[in-house]
Amino acid sequence: MARVLIVEDDAQTAAEIAAALGELGFDVECAYTGREGLLKAAADKYEAIVLDRMLPGDLDGLAVLSTLRAVGVDAPVLILSALSAVDERVRGLRAGGDDYLTKPFEFIELTARLEVLVRRRKAPQRETMLRVGDLEVDLVTREVRRAGRVMELLPREYRLLEYLMRHPGQVVTRTMLFEEVWEYRYDERTNVIDVHIGKLRRKLEEGGMPSMIQTLRGSGYVLRAAE
Amino acid sequence: MSSVRLSDLHRTTSFRLALLFVALFGAASLMLFGFLYWRTAGYLSAETDDWLAREQAALARTAPGELAARLDDHGISDPGLQRPFAWFDASGNRIAGELTTLPSPFPPMDRPFEFMLKQGERNVSFRGLAHRLPAGGIILVSQNVHEMNEFSERLVGAMAWGGLLVLLMALGGAALTGIGALRRIDGVTRAIERIVGGDLAERLPTRGPGGDLDRLVHVVNSMLDDLERLMHEVKGVCDGIAHDLRTPLTRLLAGLERARRRAMSADDYATAVDEAIAEMQGILSTFSALLRISEVEDGARRGGFTVLDLAKVAADVTEFYDPLAEGKDIALSLESTGPVEISGDPSLLFEAISNLVDNAIKFTASGGRVAVRTFCGNEGLGVIVADTGPGIPAEERDAVLRRFHRAEKSRHTPGTGLGLSLVAAISRLHGFRLEIEDAGPGCRVTLWRDGGPGEPAPSARQHLADVERKVVHPEKLAAAEIVSLKP
Structure with missing residues (x-):
């Protein structure tokens, strides 16, 4: 079971995050000041750390992060911040953060991103073939087959599918897809990505194949092997 | 409290x-x-003293026997007693001459001195020179210096009066200029007090284009013009926020209260919660759109500038919206005259163009067309989004750029009403002009600026240099690091 440390000064926010992560099966520990967070993170091994950017006292989030990185704690860190400006994000990532989420956020966004961070470390380094159920993607030839039948995908559809295939069984949000597949970064609020997913889904289900991409309430998708 | 006070x-x-x-x-x-x-x-008394010395020397040379006769002769030639001479014995009694007594106190010898002589009713000043004769006795020569003294006195008087007059005039002038300045300052102070009191339309009083104070007042007034415009904008935004946030907040509150009153089952509650979450997300997106606009207008995003191809961004947007247009049976086309290299923030430009394309698709009926075209040539560079929708009436074209404005007929379509003002802010940040025209039929929005290919606006040139120095933009760098960690 993955252990996650939450460093957040607002007790209720911390409790909400802990509850949401607990439901996903994470073992959660909370710290309410930068000092406490630093001590806990240095003493124990965590799979991931959720760190509030603005903490009261002399140790704010970025100071905690730089100190952790300096003493060799390499657990992935997701920074939470009420500061949305781009340079704040850049500063957070430069200080050693792995991802940055602006408050207020939807919990599906937090949990999905955290899951990606945790699993990324466990994944094998090199692959030439991705397989989920009867769906195969050849990363070298860019060929996609379902149950042995080759499928014609547009380049963007291929990249969408590749990203989903790299995170099978994990929740992937619209924002994550937009950032990773289109490589632009802003709070995309239209339903255009749904339309793209819909097209991909129809292609995957051609010939009466069972559905593989599940839409979650909120704004996420999960790719699973068809049962 | 600020009128002219002489005490001040x-x-x-x-x-x-x-x-x-x-x-x-x-x-x-x-x-x-x-x-x-x-x-x-000094000149006048030196003349007198010279004369006295000459006469006294002449008398001293006169033989004692002739002295009395000579003094008598002199007395005859000086009936007005203007230059009285006299000879006294050692005890001061008169021997000959016009003066009856030695002036008292006893005069100094061989040194000019002044003494008074009573002539009729008045005292008259004389200047005299006394000399003790070797044979005994004292001779005294003197001259009436009354007029000379009078002249000196008048001279001093005239000078004193003149000085007093000049002083009074100068004081008056100082008071006048002081009062004038005080009045102006008071006028300015009153104007400032009214402005502080909330009357932003008030301006500082001026007296024309010249003058140092006027130059200052003109600068302050133009600053006030800017402030007034900004305050109006802020007020407009506040009104917009009040409306566009209160409305969904009211719905949110009403929905939650309805659920508490009426919800019977867990499903009812789940529906109410879903509705509340949807409202909340709408509110949050309005809120973050507002923050984004001010962030973009702040110019802080220039830090994210990099060299990019506008044609590629436009192509990405078109590709992104293609399925949506297809679903609505709208022909979405892309035209390009080749790469359009500019310095800018790719995400912001994507957001701006996609806002335009999103609007175009939203307001164009099925079977219509939406065209995205990038251009780069001598006439300038930019991107055009044209549609065959209803278009924007000429009188509303400025209004649509304001925050929260929505055309009356579009009130029912979802959206924050902030899209076009965000586009306007982003285009300003990139030095683009935003033009809305009639495409007859439909609407054509153009983002463009002067400058041929590879000729970024002066403000962008510095950023280009920055970007070149860094080689890779930090945000991209961070993203690249994340990607490289992946399996």
């Missing part, structure tokens, strides 16, 4: 300056007058 006059700068000049001028005049007086009076 002495504190004004111009009054003090005027007083300083009065003091300097007064000191200079006093020195000049003193010098004139000293030279004039």
Whole structure:
């Protein structure tokens, strides 16, 4: 079971995050000041750390992060911040953060991103073939087959599918897809990505194949092997 | 509280300056007058003293026997007693001459002195020179210096009166300029008090284009123009926020209260919660759109500038919206005259163009067309989004750029009403002009600026240099690091 440390000064926010992560099966520990967070993170091994950017006292989030990185704690860190400006994000990532989420956020966004961070470390380094159920993607030839039948995908559809295939069984949000597949970064609020997913889904289900991409309430998708 | 008060006059700068000049001028005049007086009076008494010395020497050379006769002759030639001579014995009794007694106190010998002589009713000044004769006795020669003294007195009087007059005029002038300055300052102060009190349309009073104070007042007034415009914008935004956030907040509250009153089952509650979450997300997106606009208008995003191809961004947007247009049976086309290299923030430009394309698709009926075209040539560079929708009436084209404005007929379509003002802010950040035209039929929005290919706006040039120095933009760098960690 993955252990996650939450460093957040607002007790209720911390409790909400802990509850949401607990439901996903994470073992959660909370710290309410930068000092406490630093001590806990240095003493124990965590799979991931959720760190509030603005903490009261002399140790704010970025100071905690730089100190952790300096003493060799390499657990992935997701920074939470009420500061949305781009340079704040850049500063957070430069200080050693792995991802940055602006408050207020939807919990599906937090949990999905955290899951990606945790699993990324466990994944094998090199692959030439991705397989989920009867769906195969050849990363070298860019060929996609379902149950042995080759499928014609547009380049963007291929990249969408590749990203989903790299995170099978994990929740992937619209924002994550937009950032990773289109490589632009802003709070995309239209339903255009749904339309793209819909097209991909129809292609995957051609010939009466069972559905593989599940839409979650909120704004996420999960790719699973068809049962 | 701020009218002209004479008690405050002495504190004004111009009054003090005027007083300083009065003091300097007064000191200079006093020195000049003193010098004139000293030279004039000195000249006059030196003339007299010379004459006295000559006459006295002549008398002293006269033989004692002839002296009395000579004095008598002199007395005859001087009936007005203007130049009285006299001879006294050692005890001071008159032997001969016009004067009856030695002046008292006893005069100094061989040194000019002044004494008074009663002539009729008045005392008259004389200047005299006494000499003790070797044979005994004292001779005294003297001259009436009354007129000479009178002249000196008048000279001093005239100088004093003149000085007083100049002083009064200078004080009056200082007071006038001081009061004038005080009035102006008071006018400015009153205007500022009214502005502080909330009347932003008030301006500082001016007296025309010249003058140092006027130049300052003009600068302050143009600053006030800017402030007033900004305040109006802020007020407009606040009204917009009040409306566009209160409305969904009211729905949110009403929905939650309805659920508490009426919800019977867990499903009812789940529906109410879903509705509340949807409202909340709408509110949050309005809120973050507002923050984004101010962030973009702040210019802080220039830090994210990099060299990019506008044609590629436009192609990405078109590709992104293609399925949506297809679903609505709208032909979405892309035209390009080749790469359009500019310095900018790719995400912001994507957001701006996609806002335009999103609007175009939203307002174009099925079977219509939406065209995205990038251009780069001598006439300038930019991107055009044209549609065959209903278009925007000419009188509404400015209004649509304002925050929260929505055309009356589009009230029912979802959206924050902030899209076009965000586009306007992003295009300003990139030095683009935003033009809305009639495409007959439909609407054509153009983002463009002057400058050929590879000729970024001056403001962008610095950023280009920055980007080149860094080689890779930090945000991209961070993203690249994340990607490289992946399996």
